[in-house]
Amino acid sequence: MRALWIMLGVTSLGLGIIGIVLPILPTTPFVLLSAFAFSRSSPRLHAALLAHRTFGPLILRWQTERAIPRRAKIMAVTMMTLVFLGSLLAGVSERVLLIQGIAMGGAAIFVLTRNRPSDE
Numbered sequence: 001m002r003a004l005w006i007m008l009g010v011t012s013l014g015l016g017i018i019g020i021v022l023p024i025l026p027t028t029p030f031v032l033l034s035a036f037a038f039s040r041s042s043p044r045l046h047a048a049l050l051a052h053r054t055f056g057p058l059i060l061r062w063q064t065e066r067a068i069p070r071r072a073k074i075m076a077v078t079m080m081t082l083v084f085l086g087s088l089l090a091g092v093s094e095r096v097l098l099i100q101g102i103a104m105g106g107a108a109i110f111v112l113t114r115n116r117p118s119d120e
Helices: 002-021 028-041 043-050 055-065 070-089 094-113
Strands: none
Touching: 002 028, 002 043, 028 043, 028 055, 043 055, 070 094
């Protein structure tokens, strides 16, 4: 079972890294999934992820408070909006726009309804 959790963690972290440069793929959910999978399988990998300069503080806030900082919320919703507008301007089919709208709308609602960290 440990190997499956590690594989899930590595795969989701890889997808999160790809999501940094590919705006249609979200980064944060995959990084959070990686942290969860590594916490179940590898204390060393989990600690390395928590020590990451960018992702570590966000993961810790999520794990301790289930909170997303205001700046991260703004960035997430802004990027989703830009991707949707880019698809609209590119003339993507209505079906794809509908799927994107539902998926990104749901993600935006989730992000916006999370608490902010207590120190913010």
